[in-house]
Amino acid sequence: MRLSIFGRLVLTYLVIIAVMTGVNVYALLQIRTLAGLNTEVASHHHPEIDSAKRLLASFYEQVQSEKKYVAVPASTFLDHFDGESKEFQVVLQGLFAREASEPETRLLRDVERLQQTHLALFQAQLAEPKGQSAAVDTRFDARRDMLATQITSILQQYIGLHEARIAVGVNASHASSAQAESVTRNLVLVALLFGLGMAAVASYNILHPLRRLQATIQEMGQGNFRASLDGQAPRELRELGDTVKWMGARLQQLDDIKSEFLAHVSHELRTPMASIQEGTHLLLDEIPGPLTQDQRTTLRIMSDSSRRLMNLISTILDLSKMEAGMMEYRFVPTDLRRVADISVNKIRLLADAKQVQLVVEAPVERHWVRADSTRIEQVLDNLLSNALKYSSEGAVVKLQMTPRREEGVLYVDVSDSGPGIPAEEVPHIFERFYQGRTKTRHASVGSGLGLALARKVVEAHGGRIWVDSEVGKGTTVRFILCLTKPGMLV
CATH class of the missing domain: 3.30.565.10 (Histidine kinase-like ATPase, C-terminal domain)
Structure with a gap:
């Protein structure tokens, strides 16, 4: 079924809109991917790093309270130590609940084990009788400092892993963003070229039949009334072409009637004109009798006029025969x-x-x-x-x-x-x-x-x-x- 001009335009617009919609959907999906990467960085890695730093700060507070209590055995320092220990456990358990990767979980377990070792060491120190030797205190301080160093090192490793994951995420986000930008730019360019191509095809499918119709009308204007619009065309233009074809057939019919009329009239005029011309020649030859000079001049004018008229009639008859294809030639x-x-x-x-x-x-x-x-x-x-x-x-x-x-x-x-x-x-x-x-x-x-x-x-x-x-x-x-x-x- 041939599409109408309206149908072709609507189809072209729908295809262009579909292509542009596809480009926009791709761009939105890329934006969503980038937003997911940013959300992961903001909602997971940064809170974990902050919690790890909070663990370090809490552990240092424990160590400070412990040192103060050892120096001055006041209950305030001991309560402060217990509060920081509980806070440490709460933050640590929160990290355990949120952490899903195996390397980070293993590091947190090591931190928990060392923290428990530190608590056991402090409890053992509290159980020692007052006035213990300086060598015992020195060993306690050395073991405590070693545990602090290990906990600090493990938490730094934990923070480093998350910072590395943040860097990887940022790099992936940048790469994805650059790729999305490049692909989106290319898709927009392809969509633009495709839209222009579709518009050109639609315009050609409309303008080409119009030009052929114009050429057909020009041929009819030059006398070729049998010219017609051939080839494919939209329904409206085919209907217009059929109307032009009907008009050409009607003009051809009228032209045939005119040619037939001219040929008939010319043929009918030929015999009486031949008689007039022959009679004029007889008069000029003075067959009926002598002529005066004025009469001879008048008869010569009549003879020239009748001769021109005979030539015109012969020309019209010849043209009519030629157009009808009836003229015979001897080549x-x-x-x-x-x-x-x-x-x-x-x-x-x-x-x-x-x-x-x-x-x-x-x-x-x-x-x-x-x-x-x-x-x-x-x-x-x-x-x-x-x-x-x-x-x-x-x-x-x-x-x-x-x-x-x-x-x-x-x-x-x-x-x-x-x-x-x-x-x-x-x-x-x-x-x-x-x-x-x-x-x-x-x-x-x-x-x-x-x-x-x-x-x-x-x-x-x-x-x-x-x-x-x-x-x-x-x-x-x-x-x-x-x-x-x-x-x-x-």
């Missing part, structure tokens, strides 16, 4: 120089009357082309007549033929030095009845069918015709035909 090897000389001789009197010089530039040797000589003569007649019509007095009209053996074609140029054709009019000059806005003082009114007929004939010969023109410098109409050899069957 034979043709000496184009001979055909060109015939066309030039036809308009030489008119050129002399306007004081326009006709110049033919062609190679001395003959060049044969695959052509219907009658139709090519008709093309040259139209091109030379147009060049003469738009040339001022004293100008030059040039007919040039240039063979190109390596390409197998013959170039034929008809040039004038008239006013030229504006660039915006050049694409339309081969359209039927198009005469443009360029007029000259001496130019006669034409039908606008000569160039349309010339294009049909040249294209039927497998050639190509085009115009090179510059305003104020003149116009060159150029067409090409395929070279052949005399006597060759084509």
